[in-house]
Amino acid sequence: MLALQAEGASITTAEGLREHRIGSVLQDAFKACHGLQCGYCTPGMLAAAVGLLQANPNPTEDDVRQALRGNLCRCTGYEHILDAVQLAAANLPEEASA
Amino acid sequence: MKPETAYSGELAEPEGWVGKALPRREDDRLLEGAGRYVDDISLSGQLYAAFVRSPHAHATLRNVDCSQASRAAGASLCLTAEDFKELHEVAPNWVLPRSTPRGRPILAKGKVRYVGEPVALVVASSPALARDAADLVEIDYDPLPAVLHQDDARDVGAPLVHDDMESNLAATFAPGNGGFEEAATGAPFRTQFSLRNQRLVPFSIEGRAVNADYDPVTDRMTLYIGHQIPHMARRMVASTIGFPEHRLRVISPDVGGGFGPKMHVYQEEAVCALASIRLGRPVKWTERRSENVCNTTHGRDHAMHVDVAADLDGQLLAMRVESRANIGAYMSSMGSGIPTVNVGLFVMGVYDIPNVEVDIRCFYTNTPPVDAYRGAGRPEASYLIERTIDRVALELGIDQAEMRRRNFLTENQIPRRQPTGAMIDTGRYHHTLEEALKRSDYEAFRAEQKAARQTGSLIGIGIANYTESCGIGPGQVQKLVGFDRGGYESARVRMTSDGGAVVFSGSHSHGQGHKTTYAQIAADELGISPDRIDVIQGDTESVPQGVGTFNSRSVAVGGSAVKVAAGRVADRIHRLAAHLLQAKPEKLERDGDVFKAPASNTSVTFAEVCHAAWTGHNVPPDLGVGLEETEFYHPTSMSAPYGAHIAQVEIDRETGELALTRYVAVDDCGKVINPLLARGQVHGGLAQGIGQALWEDGMPQADGSTVLDTPLPRFDMLPRFETSHTVTESWTNPLGAKGLGEAGAIGAPPAIVNAAIDALWHLGVRELEMPLTPASVLDAIEHADAGGEP
Ligand code: FES
Numbered sequence: 061m062l063a064l065q066a067e068g069a070s071i072t073t074a075e076g077l078r079e080h081r082i083g084s085v086l087q088d089a090f091k092a093c094h095g096l097q098c099g100y101c102t103p104g105m106l107a108a109a110v111g112l113l114q115a116n117p118n119p120t121e122d123d124v125r126q127a128l129r130g131n132l133c134r135c136t137g138y139e140h141i142l143d144a145v146q147l148a149a150a151n152l153p154e155e156a157s158a
Numbered sequence: 159m160k161p162e163t164a165y166s167g168e169l170a171e172p173e174g175w176v177g178k179a180l181p182r183r184e185d186d187r188l189l190e191g192a193g194r195y196v197d198d199i200s201l202s203g204q205l206y207a208a209f210v211r212s213p214h215a216h217a218t219l220r221n222v223d224c225s226q227a228s229r230a231a232g233a234s235l236c237l238t239a240e241d242f243k244e245l246h247e248v249a250p251n252w253v254l255p256r257s258t259p260r261g262r263p264i265l266a267k268g269k270v271r272y273v274g275e276p277v278a279l280v281v282a283s284s285p286a287l288a289r290d291a292a293d294l295v296e297i298d299y300d301p302l303p304a305v306l307h308q309d310d311a312r313d314v315g316a317p318l319v320h321d322d323m324e325s326n327l328a329a330t331f332a333p334g335n336g337g338f339e340e341a342a343t344g345a346p347f348r349t350q351f352s353l354r355n356q357r358l359v360p361f362s363i364e365g366r367a368v369n370a371d372y373d374p375v376t377d378r379m380t381l382y383i384g385h386q387i388p389h390m391a392r393r394m395v396a397s398t399i400g401f402p403e404h405r406l407r408v409i410s411p412d413v414g415g416g417f418g419p420k421m422h423v424y425q426e427e428a429v430c431a432l433a434s435i436r437l438g439r440p441v442k443w444t445e446r447r448s449e450n451v452c453n454t455t456h457g458r459d460h461a462m463h464v465d466v467a468a469d470l471d472g473q474l475l476a477m478r479v480e481s482r483a484n485i486g487a488y489m490s491s492m493g494s495g496i497p498t499v500n501v502g503l504f505v506m507g508v509y510d511i512p513n514v515e516v517d518i519r520c521f522y523t524n525t526p527p528v529d530a531y532r533g534a535g536r537p538e539a540s541y542l543i544e545r546t547i548d549r550v551a552l553e554l555g556i557d558q559a560e561m562r563r564r565n566f567l568t569e570n571q572i573p574r575r576q577p578t579g580a581m582i583d584t585g586r587y588h589h590t591l592e593e594a595l596k597r598s599d600y601e602a603f604r605a606e607q608k609a610a611r612q613t614g615s616l617i618g619i620g621i622a623n624y625t626e627s628c629g630i631g632p633g634q635v636q637k638l639v640g641f642d643r644g645g646y647e648s649a650r651v652r653m654t655s656d657g658g659a660v661v662f663s664g665s666h667s668h669g670q671g672h673k674t675t676y677a678q679i680a681a682d683e684l685g686i687s688p689d690r691i692d693v694i695q696g697d698t699e700s701v702p703q704g705v706g707t708f709n710s711r712s713v714a715v716g717g718s719a720v721k722v723a724a725g726r727v728a729d730r731i732h733r734l735a736a737h738l739l740q741a742k743p744e745k746l747e748r749d750g751d752v753f754k755a756p757a758s759n760t761s762v763t764f765a766e767v768c769h770a771a772w773t774g775h776n777v778p779p780d781l782g783v784g785l786e787e788t789e790f791y792h793p794t795s796m797s798a799p800y801g802a803h804i805a806q807v808e809i810d811r812e813t814g815e816l817a818l819t820r821y822v823a824v825d826d827c828g829k830v831i832n833p834l835l836a837r838g839q840v841h842g843g844l845a846q847g848i849g850q851a852l853w854e855d856g857m858p859q860a861d862g863s864t865v866l867d868t869p870l871p872r873f874d875m876l877p878r879f880e881t882s883h884t885v886t887e888s889w890t891n892p893l894g895a896k897g898l899g900e901a902g903a904i905g906a907p908p909a910i911v912n913a914a915i916d917a918l919w920h921l922g923v924r925e926l927e928m929p930l931t932p933a934s935v936l937d938a939i940e941h942a943d944a945g946g947e948p
Contacts, residue, residue, distance in 0.1 A: 074191030087189040091181045094838045098669030099188030100195065100364045100414030125874035134363050134415050135669050137841030137902075138873045 072110075074103035082113050086148040095144035097135035104131045109145045118149055169833050169883060174682040176893075179834035182674045183688070184667070193412045196367035196384045197444045204369075205234060207430050207443035208288035210278040210295045211453070212270035215306065215524040215862025216317065219268055219277065220298035227280050227294040232287035235433055236295065237279045239267035246432075248398050248423055251390070252495035252641040257329035260320050260522065262488040264398065264425045264432075270299070271319055271487035272524050273862040274452025276425045281433050281441055304524040304862055308484040309461055311521040319487055319522040328485055329520040331498035335577035337513040338465075341476035345467035349553055353545055354927050355538045355907075357459035357484065358849075359856035359866055360531045362668075364414020365445035366454055368427045370434040378405045381431060384413040385696075386421040386668055387706025390643065392698045394423035394491070399432055410696035413668035417846070418530035419455045420668060421708050422491040426453075452864040456856050457531020459484040460497065460538050464546050472556045472564050476513035479505050479542060483520040486527035492641075493529045494520060499639050500535020503580040507543035508587045508625050508800055509565040514577050525858050530708065532846055532903040533626065540624040544908035548620070552919050557604075558621055558912065559595055563588060566623075573889075580627060582798045584886045584896070587623060590826050593884055594621070594802035598822040603806060611920065616809040617819075618917025622909035625800040628897030629714040629890070631793040645792060647711070648702045649719035651680060651727045652786035655772040657751070657765030658690045661724070664704025665716030666695045670839065670899065672712060675831045676720045679893070683724035684731075685748065686764065702788055710799070710897030713831055718891040719791035726787040734785075735767045737778050797888040799896035801825035803905035807913040814936030816914060818848065822880045823905060827898035828888045836898055840881050843902025845871045850903070851910035853929050868929065918942070 077083030086109050089095070096102040105128060112119055112127035119127065124145045125138075133141065172178055187193060224236035239245065247261040266277045278295045282288035303317040310316055311326040319326055342348055369382040379401060385391045385408065392408040395401070413420065426443050434441045445454065465478040483497035502516045533540075551561035566587040567574060574582045595601075603619050610617050630636065631645020648664035661680050663672060672695055677688035684691070694700055705715070732753070736743040739762055741755035748754075751764045770776060774783035806820040823840055830836050849871045858864045869875070887894030907928060914926055914935065922942030927934060 074189070078190060090189055091185040094182065094834045096185060096188055097671070097838055097842060098362075098364065098413060098415040099185075099193045100362075100412075102188055102193075103191050106189070121878075122874075129873045132363060132870060132872065134361055134417070134846070134870070135842045136838060137843075137845035137871075137879065138876055139841050139879055140838055141873075142878075 074106055077106060080110065082110050082152060085151050086110060086144070089144040089148035089151065093140045093144040093147055095136065095141040101131060101133040105133065105141055112145065113149060113152065117152060119145070169830055175678040175688055176682050176831050178678065178832065180674055180678065180832055181834065182671045184671060184673045195364055195412045195414055196369055196382045199369055199382050199411065201369065201371055201440040203439040205281050205283060205437065205439050205441050206285040206288045207433065207441050208280050208292040209276045209426065210292050210297065212266060212273055212275040212277055214270055214299050214301050215273050215304035216302040217270050217299040218302060219266055219270055220300060222278055223296040224278065226296065227291045230291035230294050232283040233280060233291040235281040235437055237265065237429065237433060238277065239263065239265040246398055246428060248394065248425060248428060250489040250491055250493055251394065251643060252492040254329045254331060254494040254498055254640050256331070257494045258323060259489045259494065262425055262527070264428045272526050273858065274449065274526055274864065276429070276453070279429050279433060281437065306523055306525055306858055306862060308482045308521040308523060311523045312482065319524060326522045327519060328489060328522050329494040329498060331502050331518045332516060333502045333578045334515040335513060336515055338476045338478045338515040341513040342465070342467035345475050346470045347554060348467045349549060350463065350465040351549060351925060352463045353542065355458045355460040355462065355541055356928050357528065357856040358457045358531055358854050359451050359864065360417045360419050360457055361870060362415030362417055362420065365447065365450040366420065366424065367444040368430050369440055369442040370430040371440040372434040372438065374438040379431060379434065380407045380409060381427065382409050382411065383427060384420060385410040386416045386666060386708055387704060388666055388696055388698050389664065389704040390421065390706055391423055395427055395431055398423065398428040401431070408698045410666055416668035417532045418457060418534055418708065421706060422455065422529060424453065451866050452526055455490050455527050455529035456486070457528060458538060459528050462542055464542060466546055466550060468550050470554065472550060472554050472561045474509060474511045474565050477511050477546070478515045481518045483518060484523050484525065484528060485520045486523060486525045488527050490527035490529040493527055495639060495641055496530050496535045501538045503578045504536050504539035504625065504627060505542055506576050506578055506580065507540060508567055508585060508623050509543065510567045510571065516578060524862055526864060532843060533900040536626045536900065537904045537907060540622065540904045541908045544622045544624065544912060548912045548915065559591065559600060562591060562621065562623055581796050583795060583888050583890050585798065585800060586884065586886050587800065590800065590824050590884045591623060591802040594804050594822055594824040597824065597880060597882065598804040598806065598820065614811065616811055616917045618807050618913040618915070620805045620909045620911065620913030620916055622803045622905045622912065623800065624803065624901065624905040625798050626710060626897065626900050626904050627796050627798050628710040629793055629797050630709045630711060631715065631796065633792065644705050646790045647705050647716040647719045648788065648790050649716065649723045650702050650786060650788040651720065651723040653727060653768045653771065655769045657768045659684055659686070661691060661693045661720055662701045663693055663695045663716055663720065664701055665707050665712040666704065668707060670707065670712060671835045675713060675835060676717065678831055679717050679720045680724040683721060683728050685728065710899040714797055714891050714893065714895045714897050715791060715793055717831065717895060718893050719789045721892055722791055723787045723789035727785060730781055730785060731764070731767050734771055734777065734781055735762055738762050738767065738770055738776065793890055795890045797828065797890045797896040799827045799898060799901065801901055801905055803909040805909040805913040807910065807917060809914065809917050809935060811939065814932035814939065816852065816930050816935060818877050818910065820880065821877055823902065824882050824884060825898060825901050826884045826886050827901070828886060828896035829894040830883060830885065831895065837881055839898050840902050841879055843900055844879055844906050845876055847903040847906025848876060848910065851907045851928055851930060855929055
């Protein structure tokens with residue numbers, strides 16, 4: 061989305077994800093799965109993944125691929141990011157993802 | 159010497175820290191948005207640069223007028239080539255003996271030679287004002303005929319990119335042992351074909367950036383550059399602008415991907431440094447994406463031809479390779495070496511071919527300069543030989559796996575120097591191939607393919623037994639080929655008085671994870687946990703010297719330096735502990751963090767020994783005060799990692815669309831330091847290799863402009879990868895490591911194109927060109943049908 065479209069909304073960036081239930085589970089999963097190399101694409105990947113898991117707590121591999129396809133990564137080949145998002149989904153407490 | 163360890167399949171649980179799949183310690187910061195890349199660094203008094211670039215591929219520069227721009231709102235400086243007494247030039251660092259180097263002028267003078275070449279610089283108080291002011295620079299051009307392709311550039315009468323040369327020929331290289339004609343004439347089988355290794359745009363997600371901070375009070379300069387080789391950046395900027403190296407500091411903070419282009423110095427770094435000197439204030443430039451694709455170096459771009467002779471069993475007898483490389487408008491840093499030495503030496507791959515001749519010619523064209531991109535020459539070489547193996551096999555009706563078995567170098571031929579000059583330290587090619595065949599269910603696939611042919615569906619399988627020579631060195635060899643830099647790497651290991659360690663590494667991560675892997679290596683030597691070890695890199699002021707991160711050399715060479723330095727420190731700690739306990743070193747026992755002298759029943763802790771070394775209160779003269787060691791590790795030979803990659807594809811006969819259905823990679827990089835990170839390296843390389851095979855094409859448009867309108871690999875475009883290792887340790891370094899960073903990018907293109915041709919051969923398709931777009935595949939199918947071949 062464009063910044064203008066966020067008018068009036070509250071914004072969480074990567075700096076605030078530790079405080080975010082889904083975000084912090086994702087951060088741990090990205091680290092466990094080596095879901096980042098240079099780290100440049102990582103804040104965007106995390107944000108897109110938070111959005112996905114909020115809407116869909118049990119995504120299939122294809123769901124993850126589709127939800128994150130707008131974010132380019134030139135380092136990882138995406139597979140470890142895929143693993144990370146699925147691990148985070150598995151680790152999320154039921155109520156957190158509701 | 160023979161490899162000492164030979165292991166295949168899943169990696170065994172290691173005893174020490176080396177070999178463990180530790181998650182990375184660099185991740186926390188990056189995950190919390192606290193990564194610090196060059197553009198994140200703003201200094202007091204910060205100014206911003208924008209460049210005016212040529213819209214023409216080739217034109218005479220009539221007049222550059224800065225008068226409007228210098229007066230624009232917020233503008234403080236406008237520079238053109240006329241503002242410098244001498245013509246500063248970014249000179250190439252690798253100048254092949256038979257070559258005609260033409261470096262990049264830091265701002266174009268007299269002529270522009272490619273779209274995107276910087277002509278003027280504007281500095282202003284914000285990035286937006288700098289761009290606005292840049293629009294006011296007025297430039298008169300007289301367009302000239304341009305030449306974009308190497309095969310046009312070599313024509314007699316072609317427009318000359320450099321008027322002072324007689325032709326566009328920039329370099330030639332012809333390795334091999336000769337004897338092709340004698341061996342090929344009258345050979346039972348002979349074939350020849352052409353192939354293209356297309357130009358690619360490396361495209362790190364973070365572009366290049368520089369923040370040049372000259373301090374007029376101290377007459378010192380600090381340059382923040384996201385770079386693969388900070389020490390090389392220092393040397394290149396210093397020599398380009400004539401600033402002394404000892405007063406120039408380069409800091410490379412977090413680097414958002416490199417893949418080759420970030421190991422050079424370009425015009426922008428030099429011009430920003432000169433602007434900062436003139437203004438006495440920091441000047442920052444952050445590349446825009448459109449600038450990245452037209453001024454940051456491209457990769458590959460070879461037009462190749464191979465002529466090969468074999469006997470009827472498929473045994474190769476002789477091969478002749480011709481390649482014409484497009485190196486762009488100027489000779490970039492390694493621009494004469496990558497397409498020649500890095501290709502020519504490796505065209506024989508992992509095979510035994512008695513007679514080989516190679517003839518490589520490099521041409522200047524009106525395109526952005528071409529230089530190293532992940533694999534850097536070896537993808538071109540591997541593509542050529544792996545496609546050749548398949549071509550001969552298919553023409554002779556020999557299974558492609560069997561064709562490889564018949565031509566592999568055998569274990570008792572290795573170590574070996576190939577007739578082209580490539581050094582092979584280890585190789586169990588049969589073993590690695592069989593492992594990959596098993597994992598990809600090769601035989602079952604062949605049966606399935608037979609059945610599929612009955613129903614008309616098109617599936618194919620392709621093999622690539624790539625090799626990537628790594629860890630360039632020793633320096634003497636580099637000298638022979640005109641490569642003016644070292645083959646060593648430095649590491650300094652310094653203990654702190656509380657028993658911790660700091661590793662200073664000359665090699666610098668741009669995503670690889672040196673902070674984790676180097677700590678693992680040092681931890682095993684020192685006998686402490688990696689948590690007590692920090693790794694410092696990317697600052698010329700704290701790191702002794704660095705040759706840097708490229709050529710998959712960081713673990714094999716840089717890691718070996720860490721191992722050797724840490725080993726020497728550990729030895730000193732041991733001897734000092736013995737001295738403190740008044741025991742003989744060999745009688746001393748170590749139990750975790752405690753040294754014990756059983757005879758006197760006394761003990762001292764690891765931290766106490768480190769403390770004692772730094773106080774110097776009780777240190778014997780032969781050990782000396784302090785506790786640090788520096789190693790410049792200089793390998794005696796390169797190593798040659800290799801692997802067997804197998805791709806399976808399915809092609810839609812109606813649309814030409816290709817689906818990559820499976821990808822099996824078995825890599826042999828010797829000792830694996832961290833399997834998790836190793837897998838990440840393979841994945842990243844594969845994505846780029848698959849991108850080359852299927853989608854990417856960086857060739858400029860007809861007007862010379864580089865517009866990236868072919869897709870880059872996205873999340874939903876890649877299959878899951880099936881990766882594993884065979885482990886054949888190298889004897890060329892104390893770690894037994896070889897290298898892995900470029901494996902995927904080298905293996906994937908030939909594996910995939912071989913698979914596609916395997917799927918279509920029975921229709922009469924003989925050749926396909928990368929990228930395998932649906933249109934090109936469909937075209938090949940249709941023309942094959944029309945030609946009525948078998
Ligand atoms: S980790 Fe480097 S771009 Fe994704």
